[in-house]
Amino acid sequence: MTHYAEVIGHPIAHSKSPLIHKFWLTQLGLVGDYRAQDLQPQDLECYFAERAADSDWRGCNITIPHKIAALDFVSDPGDVRSSIGAINTVFRNDAGALVATNTDAGGFYGPIADIPIAGETAVVIGAGGAARAVLFALAQADIGEVVLVARNGLKAAGLLAHFGLKGKVIGLDARLPDAALLVNASPLGMVGQEALEIDLSPLSEHAIVYDLVYAPVETPLLKAARMRDLETVDGLEMLVGQAAIAFELFFGVAPPDDGEDALRALLLT
Structure with a gap:
C-alpha cells in the first residue's frame, strides 16, 4: 500500500x-x-x-x-x-x-525573519486559529504592540492576554494606527468569503502588508498595498x-x- x-x-x-x-x-x-x-x-x-x-x-x-x-x-x-x-x-x-x-507559526515567520520588528507595532486582522499562530510568532519576535482587528472584542482581548502581548482591540470599521506590519490572518478576501475593506493610508511608507489568504494570491489588500509602494508578502509564502x-x-x-x-x-x- x-x-x-x-x-x-x-x-x-x-x-x-x-x-x-x-x-x-x-x-x-x-x-x-x-x-x-x-x-x-x-x-x-x-x-x-x-x-x-x-x-x-x-x-x-x-x-x-x-x-x-x-x-x-x-x-x-x-x-x-x-x-x-x-x-x-x-x-x-x-x-x-x-x-x-x-507549523503555521514557523511558516508565517519565515518570510519576515530578517526584518527587525522587535519593539514595533503590528496590526493583525482576525482572531481565529491562524491569528493564534501569528500572535504566537510575534510574541516570540518581541513585537512591541499588537493592534488586533476583530468582530468579537472580548475574544480578541483574551488572545492578547493569552500571548502576553501589549496592545488593544479595534473593530473592522475603525481607523488603523501607524504600524510596521499589517497581517490579514482572517478569511476575509478569500474566494467565497466577504471582502476585506480597509484603509491603508495610516500606515507609514515603510510598512509591510502580509496577507495569509492565497486564494486568490493577488488579493485586493495586496493590490492596495502595492498601489502605495508598500512591501508585501502573499499567502503562498506562508x-x-x-x-x-x-x-x-x-x-x-x-x-x-x-x-x-x-x-x-x-x-x-
Whole structure:
C-alpha cells in the first residue's frame, strides 16, 4: 500500500496543499500521495478514529474551521493547546500515535525573519486559529504592540492576554494606527468569503502588508498595498513554508532545496 497524507477542512476545494506535496513527492522520486478531504465539523471524531486504524495514513494538514476543534481527538505532547491554542498538522509518530503540532507559526515567520520588528507595532486582522499562530510568532519576535482587528472584542482581548502581548482591540470599521506590519490572518478576501475593506493610508511608507489568504494570491489588500509602494508578502509564502515542515513530518524527508520557482509557477496557474 502507498503512504499518504491529506488536508482537511470545509470548504477544501480551494486548497493548494495537494499541489505542493505532490510536487515534492515527484521531485524526490517518492512513492506516496496527498489528498484533499472535505470534512464537516461533526465528522472530525470519526475521521481521526478511522485514520488512526489506517497504517498507510501519515497525517494531515488542517484548515478552516477545524484548527481548534481537532485538538480534542489527537494527542498533544507538546501542549500546543496551552501555547498557540490551535493546530494545523497532525502526524503519526514512530509509536503510531496521532500527534498534534502547529507549523503555521514557523511558516508565517519565515518570510519576515530578517526584518527587525522587535519593539514595533503590528496590526493583525482576525482572531481565529491562524491569528493564534501569528500572535504566537510575534510574541516570540518581541513585537512591541499588537493592534488586533476583530468582530468579537472580548475574544480578541483574551488572545492578547493569552500571548502576553501589549496592545488593544479595534473593530473592522475603525481607523488603523501607524504600524510596521499589517497581517490579514482572517478569511476575509478569500474566494467565497466577504471582502476585506480597509484603509491603508495610516500606515507609514515603510510598512509591510502580509496577507495569509492565497486564494486568490493577488488579493485586493495586496493590490492596495502595492498601489502605495508598500512591501508585501502573499499567502503562498506562508503556505509553502508551513507545508515544508509538515512534509518532513509526514514522509520522513525534507522537501528539495531547488524547484522553488517551478513550484510557485505551478501554484499560480
